Amino acid sequence: MLFGANLQRVQALGTDQQQDGQVLDGDALAADWHEMLGRFHRTTCALDRALMADHSITVSDFEVLQQLHAADACLRMHELAEQVHLTQSALSRLITRLEKAGLVARGICEDDRRSVWTEITDAGDRCYLAARPTHRAILLEQANGGAVQGCAVQAESTT
Numbered sequence: 001m002l003f004g005a006n007l008q009r010v011q012a013l014g015t016d017q018q019q020d021g022q023v024l025d026g027d028a029l030a031a032d033w034h035e036m037l038g039r040f041h042r043t044t045c046a047l048d049r050a051l052m053a054d055h056s057i058t059v060s061d062f063e064v065l066q067q068l069h070a071a072d073a074c075l076r077m078h079e080l081a082e083q084v085h086l087t088q089s090a091l092s093r094l095i096t097r098l099e100k101a102g103l104v105a106r107g108i109c110e111d112d113r114r115s116v117w118t119e120i121t122d123a124g125d126r127c128y129l130a131a132r133p134t135h136r137a138i139l140l141e142q143a144n145g146g147a148v149q150g151c152a153v154q155a156e157s158t159t
Contacts, residue, residue, distance in 0.1 A: 043142040055131040065128040068120035
């Protein structure tokens with residue numbers, strides 16, 4: 001069962017309740033959580049390895065470029081941080097690295113001089129578009145249960 005579905009059922013019924021003859025408890029929820037984290041780690045590892053080998057970017061770099069490409073305009077740093085699930089500090093370091101590589105540009109917001117905006121450059125757009133097929137292929141492979149070589153965590157049964 002997917003983590004989210006089990007969580008919703010446990011929240012609706014409380015822990016150690018029965019529904020359809022099945023006991024839902026914190027242990028089942030924890031097992032689902034552990035399995036979801038394992039899938040996330042294996043997929044992230046595969047994405048990082050493929051994107052670095054083929055395009056010299058990390059999965060976090062790709063996520064930032066993807067959000068900026070989709071925005072079709074500049075984004076404020078705090079908005080971008082929410083979309084890519086990074087702290088402001090981690091995002092700032094990542095943006096500095098991407099800016100030095102010429103993949104993004106950064107500036108001060110004219111409306112609010114306290115805000116900083118970021119936008120994708122033409123080089124960043126080309127990098128994103130070149131890396132997107134690799135990203136999607138790895139996601140598809142992992143969704144179909146593909147094996148990941150070289151990761152510390154391998155597919156494990158939680159049952």
